[in-house]
Amino acid sequence: MKILIVDDHQLFVDGMRYLLKKLLVTKEVEEAFRAEDAIRIxxxxxxxxLVLIDLCMPGMSGLSVLRRMRAQGIYTPVVVVSAEEDITKIHETLTSGASGFIPKTHNGEQMRTAFEAVLAGEVYIPPDIEKRLAGYDARRTLDCGSITRRQREVLRLLAQGYSNKQIAATFYLTEHTVKAHVAALLKATKTSSRTECVHVASSRGLL
Structure with missing residues (x-):
């Protein structure tokens, strides 16, 4: 088995090399300390x-390497091993074709589970990150057109306990218009009450 490690920290590369040889039947481990070097190799x-790659490196990012590989028709499984916590960036790597995301905080046994899953053709995502990704996808679904700017403002006042009459007075709207906004919010959050709507919106990071 041949594995390429792409990371700009020698200590991490050395540790990963040792771990791979201990966990997997790895005949050869090659390393690259810059994204540009990884692309050349x-x-x-x-x-x-298998390719293991960090996201944050000087110059080009790990995501750039992944995209370049796919653009060139190189479909070797890529696993991002990173300390990155930004869910937007993690989502971007997975939608760009990564076969998994492993936090650098994982221990040896967790690493083994991740590697075995990816080499078996699965996509590895830790449960806590998978949960965050689900929330992120839900927010994107609502943010991409189903909730207008005005409806978001109405939602904010709903969360503060305002009545339709109070919301109408705040935004100089008719109560009929406010009711329409509230109905749209209930539909977008798939809820049947104002309280439930606020709860779901809050859990999805919309408040």
Missing amino acids: LESGKTFD
């Missing part, structure tokens, strides 16, 4: 069974 014709 991958486009040289060398083949690998």
Whole structure:
């Protein structure tokens, strides 16, 4: 088994090399400390069974390497091993074709589980990150057009306990218009009451 590790920290690369040889039947581990070097190696014709890559490196990012690989038709499984916590960036790596995301805080046994899952053709995402991704997807679904700016403002006042009459007075709207906004919010959050709507919106980070 041949593995390419792409990370700008020598200590991490050394530790990962040791861990891979201990956990997996790894005949060869090659390393690259810059994204540009990784691209050069991958486009040289060398083949690998797995690529492990950090997101944050000087110059080009790990995400750039992943996108370049896919653009060049290189479909070697790529697992991001990173301390990155921004769910937007994690989501971006997975939608760009990564076969998994492993936090650098994972212990050896968790790493083994992740590697085995990816090498078996699965996508590995830790349960806590999977939960955050689900919430992120829900927020994006609502943010991408189903809730207008005015409806978001109405939602904010709903959360503060305002009545339709009070909301209408605040925004100089008719109560009929406010009722329409509230109905749209209930539909978007798939709820049947104002209280439930606020709860769901809050859980999805909309408040």
